[in-house]
Amino acid sequence: MLFAVGVFCLAAIAAFLLRSEYEKEQLSREDIVLKSEKIIKDHRILFLSDLHNHQFGTGNQRLLDAVDLINPDLILVGGDMLVSKGSADTSISLKLFKTLASRYPVIYGNGNHENRMSWNPEVYGNQYEEYKNSLKRLGVKVLEDKTELFAQDLAVTGIDLEYRFYKNFQREELTREQIEKKVGNADKDRFQILLCHSPLYFRGCRAWGADLTLSGHFHGGTIRLPVLGGVMTPQYQFFNPYCGGTFETDDRYMIVSRGLGTHSINIRFNNKPQLVVVDLKRKT
Template sequence: MISEILITGIAVGITYKFLKREATTLEKIEYNIEDEKIPKEFDNYKILQISDLHNKTFGKGNIKLIEEIDKINPDIIVITGDLVDGEKDNFKVALDLIDYISCKYKVVHVVGNHEQKSLNKKYKKEYKEYFRLLKDKDIIDLDNDKIKVNKGSSYINLYGVVVPLEYYPYFFSNYRNKNKALDKNFMDESLGKIDKNSYNILLAHNPFFFENYSNWGADLVLSGHVHGGIVRIPKIGGVLSPNREFFPKYDLGEYNLNGSKMILSKGLGGSKVVIRINCKPEIVQINLKSKK
């Protein structure tokens, strides 16, 4: 009996250490994106994508994350939502990280469902203060908006779309909206007509509307939200989805649709489910390549 308890305890301890290491070992994933619309001046332009931090830290003061960012030395950093966790009132982690990276790099931000959800929860007052402080930081918040990113005499367009919270199903709210489709005019109404003569990058936390983004004309979509499926099975993919379904259509990596590409990051942290199996946290480096 004692030996069985001992063996069980050892097995639990080993499993815990494995899961902890899996959830705290940071990866850098790199993609090369080629397109004839990318200006020559943007050849080898480095974009660093941060997604779904959920207040998580990698070392004291997020030093491990900061060191990896500095190794890449990106031309721009894009944050694709859920920097904070809507279930908690701690936003110091997010603000401290933004303080550091915005002093060294151009930073562009779009909210995810957790930032939206926080404004409807018990921490509404605290998160209103968070958004007020965020506006004081040296970052660009794209709330259904766009900017031109200039380099030399050329530019690319960077858009940010906010998909309303009603399109994020939860067990106890919005679950009937699990298969709710975006209106075909949603993108035009949110961002206006796209500039088809230029290269257009869209930041969109929710990847499940890739078809809408593609039909609108996005050349490259950067997204998150799915956490890589949380548990990944080799040759099959991610098992779990925030949409409360198994084996989501979009979970991780590069997708192509009608000339549009989407890079889907598995992100850095987690909310209610914080474990990761075969799904290490990641930051994403995107290298633009001009085909001109």
């Protein structure tokens, strides 16, 4: 009896791991339509986040093909496109953006893995500056507590969160005043988008004036369960409701991408890598 139970458990674990390996290579797409009186002309935005150096086919060709099929007016990047854990390989990300930036406008906000290179120069040397400057030479707009205007009606702001906002087992509060001190005032006339890597701070982001906050960081909760949602965040918070999806409060929105890759916990279950397509339309 015990032998049979053991065999069943091993088979279940093997099936789980095989399913996870399969899912990590399957790109999914989520389409979201948002309407606002601030929008003058319709825009299709593609939001990419948390690639963590993953490659969908040689040179990320399957990812590039999927982007071309979407044909966005603008690509927004939510950070963590690489992995920095004692060392950082920026080559995969730079190769991807060399192609993307030759085809589409790209605006890039940092995540904790990009910021870690600047937090720890004794480990990474000048890698962050080299990476940032390489992106800029490719035509990518890199936001470090800055705002970039797009078309006549969009303002895109990227905020660099400090290390304390990513600590495990705890949560800091990010207030409107703190955001204003870092990035200035929200644009009240344009549709204001805020790239804030962690979704824990939606309250502060919408109080600041973000019409749309775009976040990632939680990788969809690693394992997603029916009704309960994502199981665990990278900061070891369990069943956090902000692991992925679209949230709305007082006509202000946050979209949390489930991301494209993994790193330390290299598992995805019921949680395929995600391309987020946001169609912004004028409210009539």
